Amino acid sequence: MARMKFLCDADRCIECNACATACKNENEVPWGLNRRRVVTINDGKPGERSVSMACMHCTDAPCQAVCPVECIYTTADGVVLHSKDQCIGCGYCFYACPFGAPQYPQVSNFGSRGKMDKCTFCAGGPEVHNSPEEYAKYGANRLAEGKLPLCAEMCSTKSLLAGEGEIVADIYKERVVTRGYGSGAWGWITAYGADTGV
Amino acid sequence: MLIRRAERAARRGTLVGALGAESGGMDRRAFLRRSGLTAGALAAIGTLPVSGVRNAEAGPPPKPGIPVETRKSICTHCSVGCTVTAEVQNGVWLGQEPSWDSPINRGSHCSKGASVRELVRGERRLKYPTKLVDGKWVRISWDQAIGEIGDKLMAIRDKSGPDSVYWLGSAKFSNEAAYLFRKFAAFWGTNNADHQARICHSTTVAGVSNTWGYGAMTNSYNDIRNAKTLVIMGGNPAEAHPVSLQHLLEGKELNRANFIVIDPRMTRTAAHATDYVRIRPGTDIPVLWGMLWHIFQNGWEDKEFIRQRVYGIDEIRQEVAKWPPDEVERVSGIPGEQLKRIAEKFAKEKPATLIWAMGQTQHTVGTANVRASCIALLVTGNVGGFGNGANIFRGHDNVQGATDVGLDGSTLPFYYGLDEGAWRHWCRVWDVDYDWVQSRFASKQLMETAGVTSTRWFDATLMAKDQIDQPDNLRAMMVFGHAGSTITRMPEAKRGIEALDLLVVVDTVPTTWAVLSDRKNDVYLLPSGTQFESSGTRSASNRSLQWYDQIVKPIFEAKEDYEVIYLLAGKFGFAEQLFKHIKVENGVPSSEDLLREINRGSWSTGYTGQSPERLKLHRDHQKDFDLVTLRASDGPCKGEYYGLPWPCWGTPELKHPGTPTLYNTSLHVKDGGGTFRARFGVERNGVTLLAEGSYSAGSEIRDGYPEFTMAVLKKLGWDKDLTPQELAVIAKVGGNNTDAVAWSTDLSGGIQRVAIEHGCVPCGNGKARAVAWNLPDPVPVHREPIYSPRVDLVGKYPTLPDAKQFRVPNIGFTVQKSAVDRGVAKQFPLILSTGRFVDHEGGGEETRSNRWLAELRQDMYIEISPADALERGIKDGAWVWVTGAEYASKARMKALVTERVGKGVAWMPYHFAGWFQGVDQRRKYPQGADPFVLGESANTVTTYGYDPVTNMQEPKVTLCQITAA
């Protein structure tokens, strides 16, 4: 079985935000929710690197563990999805998530959260594949069509990679060897427990 | 307990489940394979057959059972020319897919390209014709709009002459629409027409073409993969041309190339550099001469190249000798030793390329800057090969095309100029009577005089009549697809708008034009469609033409640009002449016919071979084209270069493959080879201006030669190769003087065909000119910006004397002197520069109305260094007032305290509009068409300063002060 992963090659990322808007476009994510974002370290200084970040679909996902209603699950591909029907908007998944992936729409009372929303690896949710219900709640289901997340497919510099973890790691390793430098597979140790080795 | 999705799917028996679309589909692997550095690296994975039936894609969402079409267009936002793949169902654009097949973007986009679908969803689009009546926006019909506008324009024409109406066109026009618009302006009877190239690369076109013949990018984004040294000086492609970084970075990685960035800011591009050096804005010439100083000093120049292909280097040596390292450091701030390192790499680690954009062009010395860059390339022999060249990154998606088709008041289409010969050529092409066209103008003299530039329109409106070289002031502005916030001196523009008799905006959104002034009447807003609602061709920066299809019909009451021009032409009574050979169906002129007319007339630039049929074939077979060479190795386009980059010589029947790298003598002209144009004569001061011993591969003339005319052909005896049909056309063109018929005026294409048959380049084989004797500064000379913080240097390096240019006075010298005398630099001690960031484009008129982009950066801001912020008590994110050196201008925005800018330099993006001097203008927009995000415009505080050759503005360097609000 393939195990899906994301890898952002920070030495290629130029913070063009194609990943962020491709996701918005494909999944019609409302204003205020940012499934994917780019964070720039050392902005404006030598050493600056940008990293595109969304849900990493962790091994042994901490969000899944802390959810009080157990609405988060991991598919056979390693994609971490959840059910908005069951989510109660408690916010615990955000505290547990090392990557800040969960997003919550603001509902009226206090700073209260609505149903959690996050990157689905363009794999939809528990509804029927590609149905209007699935789209309305979770956005597109590209995986069911044999495609990959649009954020990675549209990345301007092929910095954001998504797909079978081994292939993604091999691509990254090959790049680092060829060019002679690499600032690492950001988040891999925290998400998957292991690095790419370069 | 939640069950696994696979189980659930199996239980519900979905179609997808039945087709077994589990993980590991072919598309996925193909994507990953393309992301690897070497094409075959992961080929061992193998391929799976593509499933024949496509399921309903995720869209918002598509309905099952109804077919989904795939259509291709081109992104509207920059000159890289990314293909946009659209999935359409029932006339609705449902989703975007990556365009894997395009050799230019291979599926990639930036944030703007990835969100273009929203432009056609059109939440904040201008939906119907709107008129300002006593300060309120009123909906009207198209008929009423065209009728009233036409009447008002005719009234102005009768009273003041045709030159009192300004036709400001767009770099977002297709080639066909831009060409039509220029033709329309000619039939109206004025040269007062322009588009965004004026404020973008007008100085590039002037400077570079005056150096070696054509003023365009010599190579291509893809070709930069071959470079061993990249110098990016005056550009930030990571934010302005993000997808180009795919080629730049992959090339850098594969070649272990030098990636050198020279910029006042440590930009996102500089973050990936191997060498970064900070430069004082406006000191490019000292730096380039400083590099050449080391190159000449150490004998690193390419002597053979210079001997064969360059004229006038000795005069350059004299100028360069004035720039030893300590003078370079005194003026630019860069220590001379650092330049030596860069110069050595540039000269020795070849091929080396120089990349630039606004950082070099948007100055009063813009033309001189780009010429200095060209000279640096010539001296090191870094032009005319793979991986080298002047890689000029143009701005808008079709600014290259709009420039080529001549949407410019100083020329007719394709750089023919404005003299009688040029007019007669085009009248032949247009099949209209020359005398009739002349009669449309106020006078023959005005017909042959360059018009007012877009940067000076308000001066032509507000100045006293006797100051401008036309019968009367500008009284009406017709603005098609041009932002209202991208021209400097906006407080003056506001007054200009208020002084007009009529303002008409034809655009997809109301734009800043609609709200900047306090006008209460006589403003019309007409909704035009985006290119996704139209069809035609666009020219990317690398000179490739791409045909694109209409994805959806124009939404709401929008009309395609062609339609609007047709309606106006009808109102003015010359539609028949304008569309003589162009089919009009249901009020929409045919873009194919327009392109064919372009093919028939553009001999000077080589837009003749790119017929609609050939280009559509390229669009359908994109994947046959190689990533690096852009050449098709297979399929029906075999041997051709993607997009048939101009010059694509001869008629379409000749099937010239296009010219991917200009001036490349290693190739036969039939394979895209070329030489420097012999544009400037045959000799000067006893020195030949023709190439010596250098010629393109397979050339029968193994030396330099002039441009091809009938006279030249006859001398060579090659006129015998012309067919009778070609001779007949030549005779018709030439009349009494067929000898003078040239490669650029021969409507049969025979002269070009014959020259090429003999391996020669039709535009001649000349030397590039290091000295451009017709320009104000024949040798590029450093001149301080109009508003310079270094008053000590203004005396030694002043700007040029005041002069009249493009019908209005250019008093830059007076302004500069006055600024020094009044001590302006003390009151406004910070250098203010402007530029782009990735999420918005141009004036932000379209992008700030796109919710997916507007969300990203919601506040206008100014970058200020930590030291300057500390001195002023300014905290990061705090509100500040920025005050400009003219008009007591001020603007309120947030401060971004960052080390990106050096001490003494501040920078702001120019994408915002909708606030003016601290006041929010939101209520002035028509209901439902206000952008999501508003902010102050950078050009509220920018100042006077114009390049003498093109009247390019100077927003890259002026002075300001910043105070906590």
Add this chain to the structure above:
Amino acid sequence: MAIRYARTPLAMCTLIRALIFLAIALIAVPVNAQQPQTQPQTPSAAQAPLVDPDASAVKEQNLLRESPRIEGTIVIPEPRESVLIQPAGRAWRFFHEVLLHWIGAVVIVGAIALLAIAYLSIGRIRISAGRSGRKVRRFNAFERFSHWLTAASFVVLALTGLNMTFGKLLLLPVLGPDTFSRVSEIAKYVHNFVSFPFVVGLVLIVALWIKDNIPRKVDIVWLKEGGGFVGSKHPQAGRFNAGEKLVFWFALGGGAAVAVSGYLLLFPFYVTNIAGMQLAQIVHSLIAVFFVAVILGHIYIGTLGMEGAFEAMGTGSVDLNWAEEHHRIWLDEEIAKGRGPTPAPEASTSPAE
């Protein structure tokens, strides 16, 4: 299907790691992500060095060595999104799924067990002299309202709060996922809203009774004598004995802590960053489980555990003998103020109230 976190029963290293993260979270100050990360150094243009940006590229592991989380610059206006990686999330997960489960279970079940043992061994504490039939006013209507407002709110808060931690273990298997989710969602809103009356009640209680809860010497004696639970002594006490005072101060301190941490959780990221939120949740849940245990004890002693105790809060009046045995000092003070006991039932024809 929840993948259980592999439990290493209180492996010291894991515990220490968790505690170190907590400690760092405690001292970590909410950071404004837009600030530059290092000291500004601005060489003038004249001294600007030729730099090699590629060579100084930041690396994840280096950054994590310097600071517990990696933050950077973002373009969207939500400051919490500037945190790129916060590995402390995993430590917090360990706290919530392992530590809290264990502590909560041990403390609450343990408390119930202790109370059961107390009941079985000591039994109900009787009024030694038997009921006198005469009543003394102990709590007026407003005091009782304040107490019950707080008490009822607390019970609701406790149950809905415990559901967040233990509901998926105990209730989910019973109700099934869809019903459990609906119940939990309602419980979340109830918990949020009922926090307000709880705080109001707590404030009232504190205002009403703080002066009667100031520790005095007599409380030390009471404690030394074991509060009279074992043996037959009746140590003296004022209005509130030491035990009650402990409950009061625990309610005040713990209540304040859960209220403050609770409102931080209710207005997430308004004043705190991610570390602050995690800390707030830890404080809230830890104190809450202990609070539940303490209140279980309080409920026990006020109902099952002691004869004559409930009516103090039920009707507001207590039996004279009960008052004499358990709050002699208070009784004397009341009599001195003229708020003495009602007459004996036979001696009066008018009702006691």
